Amino acid sequence: MLIKIALLFISVGSAAAALKNPRKLYRENDDESLLPSLYTDPIDGIDYRLPNNTIPRHYDIWLSTDIHEGEFDFEGIATIQIEALEDTQEITLQIRELTILNVKLMRSTGGSIQSNVPFRIRDDVEFLIITPSQQLIKETIYLVEIKYIGTLRDDDAGFYRSSYIDETGNVKWLATTQFESTDARHAFPCYDEPGIRSSFSISIRHDVSYTAISNGPQESRVPDGGNYVVTTFKTIPSVQSYLIAFIVSDFAYIENNDGSVPHRIFAKSESIKAGDADLALTASVYLLEKFEEYVNISYSLDKMDQAAMPDFAAGAMENWGLVTYREPYLLFNEITGRARDRENVIATISHEFAHQWFGNLVSPAWWSYLWLNEGFATLYENHLTHLAYPNERWIDTFLVETVQPVLEVDANPNIRPMTYYVENPIRIDFLFDSVAYSKSGSVLKMFQYAFGEETWRKGLNYYLIARAYNNGAPEHLHENLQRAVNEDNLGSDINVDVIMSSWETQSGFPYITVVRNDNELTFSQSRFMYTNQDSENLWWVPINYVVASNPDFSNTKPDFWLEGTQQNVSLRGFSIPKPFTNNDWIIVNIQQTGYYRVLYDRTLWDLILQELHPYGNGYEKIHLFNRAQLIDDSFHFARAELLDYDVFLGVMRYMEKETDYIPWASANRANNLMSRWLSGSSAYPRYQSFMRNLVEKVYNKYGVNIIDGEQRVDRYVRAIAINLACQAQLPSCLTDTANLLENVLREDSIMAPDLVAPIYCNGMRLRTNLSARFIFMLSRLSNSNSPSERNSIITGLGCTENPETLTNILLWALDPNNDNLSVTERSRLLLSPINMGEESIQVLISILASQREELIQFNLLTTLCSNIAARIHSERSNTLFMSQLIDLQFIGALSMSQVNNYMNNALTILNWQENKLKSIDEFFDLVELQATTTTELETTPTTTEQITPTTTTEQTTTTDSGAMNMVLGGIVLKFAILISFLL
Ligand SMILES: [Zn+2]
Structure with missing residues (x-):
């Protein structure tokens, strides 16, 4: 799944x-x-496993549903051929939320042995225990027929119901399944363990206006009285219960006319008509053939159906021959879809096909x-x-x-x-x-x-x-x-x-420490953790490396294995696979195909930093993936206190020349934490300036406009460049995004889907003329029914860096009379500025002070407190936050333990700053010194000076906020009118 x-x-x-x-x-x-999923006590003292004294040889499942009428009860008959593996008095199967009406035991030839077999149900382990009056004989086949009834669930699991509104506004119901991991037992009694396989024949009785599909191709569809038909499917050989699936719906489909396997994509008819299933069909035919070729084994079944479900718990499920998806993972619209949406469809189909x-x-x-x-x-x-x-x-x-x-x-x-x-x-x-x-x-x-x-x-x-x-x-x-x-x-x-x-079988993964002493190279392994804890774990690690004098990054086979019995190994003389000189840097883990991190001694780091230095051109000598590895590893070693931050920042310096997505994706993730930890500190303006310098080239290369025919990764790196450049206050980014946002909103045109998220947010940062964009954003929110656009607008509103405007937005979010936002949207809007830095955190703390009643009323108080606590960046914020927490405890809104927790969490970043700021400042001193000495001749003013002067900003702020209050009132009114009109 x-x-x-x-x-x-x-x-x-x-x-x-x-x-x-x-x-x-x-x-x-x-x-x-x-x-992550942590170690828990795996055994709770109850034995949930089937006793393994009988096994299924074949299932005949018959089901009847009236889902077309919105009727949720269903009937079933499971006739299971079982083999006794030992002489036994009991047959144990699994069930969940089913009512058993009757159990009958028959010979394999069909003759009755007992027509009303007693049974009992053990709810704690979900066992149906059938107890025939005669003993079952070892190695004998029997038939057990179980009649039962059940109800289609509403939690997207087992045999469940789903619905959608069709083009004419009518509710259409459908019945579908999701069995992995243990919900097949809700549709029919079965041996519901992944290692137990059996053949399955399935028949479903349903209304003639609906279609039933299942794992196997349809074998027959015959009238069964009134408006009913029974659809029977071809038997599936040897499958485990969780892979069975069936859907009874009025879905439409498209199919292929080529390829060796017939493919059909099922969805609501309006999605099929809009062409939203076209990408999935084309990709599916291609991907299945490619994988058959890759594993050199043909796909096992006669057809491949895939269906897009309106309600679905997971992203997709690999049911054999009938793969089911949440709609956005199978359907794609060429006009409204982003590169990520297309990618989700293709990658998810690949994932599910690999499961076949x-x-x-x-x-x-x-x-x-x-x-x-x-x-x-x-x-x-x-x-x-x-x-x-x-x-x-x-x-x-x-x-x-x-x-x-x-x-x-x-x-x-x-x-x-x-x-x-x-x-x-x-x-x-x-x-x-x-x-x-x-x-x-x-x-x-x-x-x-x-x-x-x-x-x-x-x-x-x-x-x-x-x-x-x-x-x-x-x-x-x-x-x-x-x-x-x-x-x-x-x-x-x-x-x-x-x-x-x-x-x-071992938790975690190693980091490899590489130390060079003259002609000796030592590799040692230890488990990587952020906290200093002991671990005995040792792995078999494939080690390979590249040296500067022979920078061949193409061969990813190991030079040697660091053995699972060795904590370390020293190589010297002839045992060194690739010779090096003392001036050579060494990069271990070629293309980062090994699942481990690499920590060099300081001399080796310095040689790597020298190669990466932005004033040289050496960075391209190092493979793209290893550049990403150096960023990621150095950052996380610094985080784990195994390395100083100056090495990480030193590696980052080369990014001023980098324009490829791969290293930028690593840098972006590191920056997300660095900027959060530094925000509010004395070093933050210098960090912003540092980042501004790094991101300028990639931002200038990609800009804010989509280019026809570009690759998906170009779109991803553009989004990163916009976010980082605007976060670092690069003036061209602030104005480009604001202009683009304003133009699109003013003309009421459509933003290119890949730009919606970065532009809706960053276009709100520039304080100049903010009110115009703000008004347009609210107006678009009032007109939008698209959940994804509404989310982007809501997120964008929180990106404003003007405290007064932000305050007004948050007051609006918490206004009990504002019924234009759903409960979830209200919460989203409240938390939308949470990662925007120190000023926004202070606004949120002031909201904590002024809107207590509303926060309690909407059940948002603890969410807001825990989010603020994780982002206290300055002593001032800490003092303000502490005082609010004490007040909130005093009035009984928070318990003492909650307050203690928040107070402790609030110290995390401050403690980090206290320990790290000095060395980070020293790094910036050095960078700035180098910049001054090498750029003396340049006349371009510094980027900070290009930002709109503070006084102008303040004036704009004042004017804007008055206008915005009126706008907010107007929008509330407009929504109210809209809503009353619709009612
Ligand atoms: Zn999966």
């Missing part, structure tokens, strides 16, 4: 959401508070090995897309959007390992975390490169063939990769099981 939940505006306090949303949060949320082999053809023996599904799907979500669209740099973005972000999460001392045993269904759901997806994908990528693509591919092919229509465990993967490694003579010392297990 591809887990994606709706993007949270602010992720602080959203631990549960972060757990379920690895990929999405990394991309669109920079908060360091992403919480990894997960479906071979299922995980138990949920402990969920990474065998999700790790491969994450890897191929990019790699398969790269094979299909080789010019779109899918492999490149994997590094900065998957590997580097998960290294951050995986540094948590309480993180779980990839292989992790749990039984309780709730805990099983929590395994769908960033370890199962991003970490496992990154670790698998490391082995793909360490063993080499050809060997890797061959090994995967052996694995899939050996375990086809069966379940798989890591040992099966290891054994088949070993076969390929041996055949390709990669070295007798390569024990795949030992090597890979060290990554699968």
Whole structure:
């Protein structure tokens, strides 16, 4: 399954959401508070596992639904062929929220043994225990027929209901399924474990005006009295219960006429008519063929259906032959869609198609090995897309959007390992975390490169063939990769099981310290964590490196393995794989294909910094991915107090020449934290000036206009450049974005979709003529029904850097008489300025003081306090915040423990500043000194001087805020009129 939940505006306090949303949060949320799935006690004392004394050989499922009438009750008959594995008195299956009407036991030939078999239900473990009067005999096949009723759920799980409003304004209901991980038992009694496979035949009785689809192709559709028909599907051979799916709906579809496999894309008819499924269809035909070619095994089923669901809990689900999606992950509109939206569709289809082999053809023996599904799907979500669209740099973005972000999460001392045993269904759901997806994908990528693509591919092919229509465990993967490694003579010392297990069964990942003494190179490994804790973990680490005098970054095979029994290894003389001189820098982990960080001794860092120095041209000698690695590693080593910030800032200096997305993505993530920590401090203006200098070239290259035919990554780097340049107060950025925003709003035209987020926000920063843009923004908000546009406007409003305007916006957000915002939008608007720096935080603290009643009324008080606490950047803010907290405790709005928590959190950034500011200031002293000595002849005024003079700004502010108050009143009134008119 591809887990994606709706993007949270602010992720602080959203631990549960972060757990379920690895990929999405990394991309669109920079908060360091992403919480991984932590070690929990895996066993709660209850045995949830099936007893394994009987197993299913075949299911015949018959279901009847009246969903076309909005009727939610359904009926079912499950006839299950079972085999007794031992002599037993009981048959145990799993059910959830079903009412069993009758159980019948028959011989395999159909003759009745007992027509009304007693049964009992154990709610704690969701067991249906059937107790026939006669003992079942070992190795004998029986038929168990279970009649039952149930209700379509409303929580997007099991057999559930969904609805949408059609073009004529009518509500249309549909019935659909989402079974992974343990909800198949809600649609029919079954052996609901991933390692248990069986064939399935499915029939559904439904209204003639609706269509039923399922995993297999339709076999027949026959009248069944009145307006009913029964649709029967071709039997699916050997599948686990969670991959079964069916949909009863009035959806329309499009289909292909080419390709070896028939593809259909189902969606609401208006989406089909608008052409929103066209991209998915074209991409699907192409991607499935590419993956068949890659694994050299044909797709198993006769057809591939995909459906876009109006209500869907995850991002998508790989049900065999019937993949289901949340609408935005399958549908794409050429006019309104962003590059990211297109990417989400293509990457999600790739992910789900990879599952058709990894997960479906071979299922995980138990949920402990969920990474065998999700790790491969994450890897191929990019790699398969790269094979299909080789010019779109899918492999490149994997590094900065998957590997580097998960290294951050995986540094948590309480993180779980990839292989992790749990039984309780709730805990099983929590395994769908960033370890199962991003970490496992990154670790698998490391082995793909360490063993080499050809060997890797061959090994995967052996694995899939050996375990086809069966379940798989890591040992099966290891054994088949070993076969390929041996055949390709990669070295007798390569024990795949030992090597890979060290990554699968241990938590976290290593950092490699590299020390050079004359002719000796020492590599040592330790677990990387932000806190200073002991760890015994050691890994088998593929090490390779490049030296300055021979800068060949193309071969990613290991030069040697740092063994899982070695804390360190010293190489000298002939044992050194690549010789070097004392003037050579060394870069370890070529193209950062290894899942680890690299910490150099100071001499080596200095040589690297020399090469990267902006006054030289050496940076291009170092591979693009390793430039991104140097930024990411140096920043996180500084964060972990293993390196000084001056090294990180020194690496960053070369960015003034960099215009590629990959290093900028790493730099952007680091900046998100750096700017937050420095905001409000004495060093912040110097940091802004430093960033302004770094971002100027890339900003000038990309500007604020989309260029026809450019790559998706060009659009991503443009958005970063705009955000960073405007944050750093680059005057051209402030005016360009403000002008573009004003023009688009004034002319009531459409902003290019990729520019909406960066321009709606940054276009609000410039204080000059702010009121015009503000009025237009509110007017557009009042006219917009599009949730995504409304969100962009709301976020944009919070980007204003004028405290008085911001105050007015927030008062409007909390005005109880303002019914133009939904509850969620009110909260979004309130928190929209949270990452905008010191001044905005002070405005939020003043709102805490003046709008207590409203904050309590809308249940926003604790959310606001915890968000402010995480962003206290100055002593002044801290004093103001503390005094509010004491008052709030005094009036009983906050408890003592809440207040203590907030007060402690509020010290985090201040403590950091106290420890780090001195060395950061020294770094800026040096940079400024160098700048003065080398740019004496330049006559361009400094960028700070180009900013509108303060006095003018203040005058504008005053005028603006008066106008805005009137506007706000007017808009409220306008919304009220609009609403009363509609009613
Ligand atoms: Zn998946």
